[in-house]
Amino acid sequence: TLPVLEPGLPMTVTDIAKTQGLRAGACATRVLVDVRESLTPNRHLLLGSLAHDILQYLAEKGVTGDARRAFREAFLRSFTNNRIAALAAGLDDADAQELQRDVATHFQNLTRWLQDDGPRGKIAEALRVSPTYGVEGRIDLASLREGVLEIVELKTGGFQSSEHERQLRAYSLLWGEVAASLDARVRSSLVYSKKGDV
Numbered sequence: 346t347l348p349v350l351e352p353g354l355p356m357t358v359t360d361i362a363k364t365q366g367l368r369a370g371a372c373a374t375r376v377l378v379d380v381r382e383s384l385t386p387n388r389h390l391l392l393g394s395l396a397h398d399i400l401q402y403l404a405e406k407g408v409t410g411d412a413r414r415a416f417r418e419a420f421l422r423s424f425t426n427n428r429i430a431a432l433a434a435g436l437d438d439a440d441a442q443e444l445q446r447d448v449a450t451h452f453q454n455l456t457r458w459l460q461d462d463g464p465r466g467k468i469a470e471a472l473r474v475s476p477t478y479g480v481e482g483r484i485d486l487a488s489l490r491e492g493v494l495e496i497v498e499l500k501t502g503g504f505q506s507s508e509h510e511r512q513l514r515a516y517s518l519l520w521g522e523v524a525a526s527l528d529a530r531v532r533s534s535l536v537y538s539k540k541g542d543v
Contacts, residue, residue: 355476395427403419455499481519
């Protein structure tokens with residue numbers, strides 16, 4: 346049996362993965378602390394938001410023609426949407442230029458990955474809620490092709506961890522119900538956009 350202790354408060358996949366992760370140690374109640382205390386905006390969180398927006402832009406539009414122009418458009422759109430977070434993180438003009446260079450690396454790696462191995466017919470930032478497990482999560486990219494429901498989780502940092510794998514397994518559980526209804530199987534991937542690893 347699977348008792349759901351708080352059906353009115355579904356836990357996020359990210360929070361579940363964190364309970365055994367680097368930041369929490371082995372503390373299951375860390376999730377409840379995070380619910381009460383939001384993270385303070387900083388450069389790393391902003392970079393992650395920008396890189397996720399870049400992936401969403403690429404999923405919607407792709408890159409046809411001038412890649413530099415596409416990057417400028419994607420970056421401007423994303424930075425405009427995140428300008429309050431940039432101010433809260435205390436970034437100045439010099440920081441913004443350095444951030445733009447960092448995001449360009451993510452853009453190049455994501456563009457290359459999508460052209461080479463990326464899923465087709467994709468949807469970005471797809472939210473699933475499972476009342477069965479009392480879990481919710483927003484996967485970064487999902488696509489359906491030839492009996493395979495592919496889900497992709499984007500990581501923008503420089504290191505790989507077992508926490509990321511736990512997160513992806515939980516997403517696979519969430520999307521397994523959808524895959525079964527479509528007579529498909531789930532294939533899941535972690536994409537590390539800083540280094541271009543999958």
